[in-house]
Amino acid sequence: MIRSTHLPLLVTLATFVLAYALCASAYPSMLSTRVVANLLTDNAFLGIAAVGMTFVILSGGIDLSIGSVIAFTGVFLAVVLRDTSMHPLLAFALALMITTAFGAAMGALIHYLEMPPFIVTLAGMFLARGAAYVLSTESVPITHEFYDVLQGLYWKDPSGGRFRLIGGIMVLTFLVGILVAHRTRFGQNVYALGGGGQTAKLMGLPLASTTIGIYAISGGLAGLSGIVFSLYTSAGYSLATVGVELDAIAAVVIGGTLLTGGYGYVAGTFFGILIMGLIQTYIVFDGTLSSWWTKIVIGGLLFAFIVLQKGLTWATQARRRTTTGSAAHS
Amino acid sequence: MTHDTGPVLHAKGISKFFPGTIALDEVDLRLEPGEVHALLGENGAGKSTLIKCLTGAYQRDGGSIHLDGQEVSPQSTADSQRLGIGTVYQEVNLLPNLTVAENLYLGRQPMRWGLMARRRMNAMARETLAGYGLDIDPAEPLTAYSVAIQQVVAIARAVEMSGKVLILDEPTASLDRDEVQLLFSVIRQLRERGLAVVFITHFLDQVFEISDRATILRNGRVVGTRVLADVSQKDVVTLMLGRQLEAQVHERKPAKAGDTLIEVDGLGKRGMLEPLSLALREGEVVGLAGLLGSGRTETANLMFGAVPADQGQMLLRGKEISVSTPREAVKHRFALCPEDRKTEGIVGDLSVRDNIILARQASQGWMRPIPRAEVNAIAERYVKALDIRLASLDMPIRLLSGGNQQKALLARWLATNPDFLILDEPTRGIDVGAHAEIIALIEQLRADGMALLVASSELEELVAYSTRVIVLRDRKQVRELAGAEITPENIVHAIAEHDAPTEEVAQ
Structure with a gap:
């Protein structure tokens, strides 16, 4: 049965299908597996970060720090691999630990000091970006044979598409994210927090561990995103990925998650990412359009989805009034 | 009631202090298994403080709580839930974005291989809810119902999680009559199962309908525990209000009322106020009496359009008018001084002058600013007339004392030259001196030919200035007293008695 809470997800899906159909009718070659594979590869780091952002927004919060954390991770890896003989896998683990702890610390501040996530993560954004500058202001290239091995890993489709490792990591992240959000107690607590923090508290839920966990996930996935980004660009640069947090928020909202929290699906964010990637690909195919048209179309889509969400909220409230009324007269 | 097993919950000598006040003073509460125990008292009597001590939301400063004979000290609501004390609040404390089953099992979902077993959870929820007489689809969102x-x-959630004591804090406040019956059938069923249910409400009829015993609190103390079958509503009201029901003789001023100004015919709003009719003449003060939650504030708000009515009509000087917003009310020269002046009345950081002129300016529209000199003249006139004590007209109003704030608010509405003034609890929270002044002012305004509607919980005060008193109970007009009938005793009788014919029709 179709419920109104599913509607944003369905609209996202329909938008994706429609957008793809439009693209394919203009440029039939966009249907090739090569384009699909590139769509996944090019958006891998953004997709991974957007999974974390989905959890944050579902809980009614926001995380502005992820763009900086991605850049920090990239610079950290580049500097560590340049200056020490540490194996990249160990460096990865270290980076994930640092970013997860960073996210958890922000979550703790948000919960225990009852600070708005906006302010705390804004501070986190400056902190992480500043830390990246401290490590290096230059773009540091990464030249390690293990990176070449990882970058060389791909599965080649018979028709020519190369599905690379980092695209696979993104898809895997989404699958795990979907399971965690919808099939674990932690996931339910995230939704509960987004539905009403005070109520969730009165229902006896562990708010502290949930809030800290949410921002730890967001931080950790930003770290993973940073690793993927460094594999994608083979460099670490402190000026990279400025504003990626806003792209991630856009993907989450286009994916049908309510910005005020409580309603949405991790799977929706996946299609939000694909829609945004598709627009970019179309502009590349077209060749005559300025790449800024990507921003304009995404802006328009965001507006459309915000209006849709508001309309749905009104519709459910109206329905609630009528159901209450009919029960009273029965 | 079974006494052989001993009390489920026994709270002894619970005390709770807040800076400057004693919220609870050695309160005892004994809950037997299989009883519905009402907790009664006026606002500020300590009901919610006691509940918060029991559920761990507050830490008690003295006394002990025994649950099934074991001493317990719940540290949090989650803690008390685990111990067996479940609470349901007036506002449904469930999550609107989750399904019924998810709400029911939040925090204790059935798991399989580390993942939630959703299908099993839905089946369990359906079975559990069937036990409460609900045949609904638990996979639907909560808000579908x-x-x-x-x-x-x-x-159901509270009982399934806790299962010894169920505290219902004003659960019926937003329900209508049929819905209350649905809830009561569930409560009766739980009583059969041997639960101890604490029932808190302002609706005395409901207390007598469902409860076995009642503990009555006043000013943080227990003034009595009664088996309700043995007492009348009047006894309970007397205990709650703490009034000796002696007839007080008041000098009644002859009602030299003028023409009829306002007629209200069947004004009401479903779930908020049952249809109410009254007529007000110029130079008349009509008092609204009743317990907290009886519909006093609701009546005031409906007549001012602060909450739009959904039935009935209103006539001003014989002509039908529509008052669905305060703006319209102000246009008809109505004025309302709300009950909670801190949140609904004063604008704390604005100057006294700006606060006084606010309503007058609003009624003129922002396009036509009142000249500065006139603003000063108006403000000074009312400050003088009402004897508002202040250092300067420019000081922020929040710095004034409660009584002076109240007078400044009155000045705000008097500055609009109203024909009809509604006062909701005009003397709450102000000192004795200012109290007398406000009462004198009400008298004065009446003598000048204004029509006033005053809602108050102070019976003596109502008796002092009202030419008529309308008594409300359970959001319904139950009596109208006039002339010599207006005594505190008669008002208490009317609040407590079961004599309104509408009541019998409705039941």
């Missing part, structure tokens, strides 16, 4: 059903789901 009415408030009453949501309330039952909240009860």
Whole structure:
């Protein structure tokens, strides 16, 4: 049965299908597996970060720090691999630990000091970006044979598409994210927090561990995103990925998650990412359009989805009034 | 009631202090298994403080709580839930974005291989809710169902999680009559199962309908525990209000009322106020009496359009008018001084002058600013007339004392030259001196030919200035007293008695 809470997800899906159909009718070659594979590869780091952002927004919060954390991770890896003989896998683990702890610390501040996530993560954004500058202001290239091995890993489709490792990591992240959000107690607590923090508290839920966990996930996935980004660009640069947090928020909202929290699906964010990637690909195919048209179309889509969400909220409230009324007269 | 097993919960000598006040003073509460125990008292009597001490939301400063004979000290609501004390609040404390089953099992979902077993959870929820007489699809979102059903789901959750004591804090406040019956059938069933249910409400009829015993609090102390079958509503009201029911003789001023100004015919709003009719003449003060939650404030708000009515009509000087927003009310020269002046009345950081001129300016529209000199003249006139004590007209109003704030608010509305003034609890929270002045002012305004409607919980005060008193109970007009009938005793009788014919028709 179709419920109104599913509607944003369905609209996202329909938008994706429609957008793809439009693209394919203009440029039939966009249907090739090569384009699909590139769509996944090019958006891998953004997709991974957007999974974390989905959890944050579902809980009614926001995380502005992820763009900086991605850049920090990239610079950290580049500097560590340049200056020490540490194996990249160990460096990865270290980076994930640092970013997860960073996210958890922000979550703790948000919960225990009852600070708005906006302010705390804004501070986190400056902190992480500043830390990246401290490590290096230059773009540091990464030249390690293990990176070449990882970058060389791909599965080649018979028709020519190369599905690379980092695209696979993104898809895997989404699958795990979907399971965690919808099939674990932690996931339910995230939704509960987004539905009403005070109520969730009165229902006896562990708010502290949930809030800290949410921002730890967001931080950790930003770290993973940073690793993927460094594999994608083979460099670490402190000026990279400025504003990626806003792209991630856009993907989450286009994916049908309510910005005020409580309603949405991790799977929706996946299609939000694909829609945004598709627009970019179309502009590349077209060749005559300025790449800024990507921003304009995404802006328009965001507006459309915000209006849709508001309309749905009104519709459910109206329905609630009528159901209450009919029960009273029965 | 079974006495052989001993009390489920026994709170002894609970004390709770807040800076400057004693919220609870050695309160005892004894809950037997299989009883519905009402907790009664006026606002500020300590009911919610006691509940918060029991549920761990507050830490008690003295006394002990025994649950099934074991001493317990719940540290948090989650803690008390685990111990067996479940609470359901007036506002449904469930999550609107989750399904019924998810709400029911939040935090204790059935798991399989580390993942939630959703299908099993839905099946369990359906079975559990069937036990409460609900045949609903638990996979639907909570908001697909009415408030009453949501309330039952909240009860089911509390009982399934805790299962010894169920505290219902004003669960019926937003339910209508049929929905209340649905809830009561569930409560009766739980009583059969041997639960101890604490029932808190302002609706005395409901207390007598469902409860076995009642503990009555006043000013943080227990003034009595009664088996309700043995007492009348009047006894309970007397205990709650703490008034000696002696006839007080008041000098009645002859009602030299003028023409009829306002007629209200069947004004009401479903779930808020049952249809109410009254007529007000110029130079008349009509008092609204009743317990907290009886519909005093609701009546004031409906007549001012602060809450739009959904039935009935209003006539001003014989002509039908529509008052669905305060703006319209102000246009008809109505004025309302709300009950909670801190949140609904004063604008704390604005100057006294700006606060006084606010309503007058609003009624003129922002396009036509009142000249500065006139603003000063108006403000100074009322400051003088009402004897508002202040250092300067420019000081922020929040710095004034409660009584002076109240007078400044009155000045705000008097500055609009109203024909009809509604005062909701005009003397709450102000000192004795200012109290007398406000009463004198009400007298003065009446003598000048204004029509006033005054809602108050102070019976003596109502008796002092009202030419007529309308008594409300359970959001319904039950009596109208006039002339010599207006005594505190008669008002208490009317609040407590079961004599309104509408009541019998409705039941």
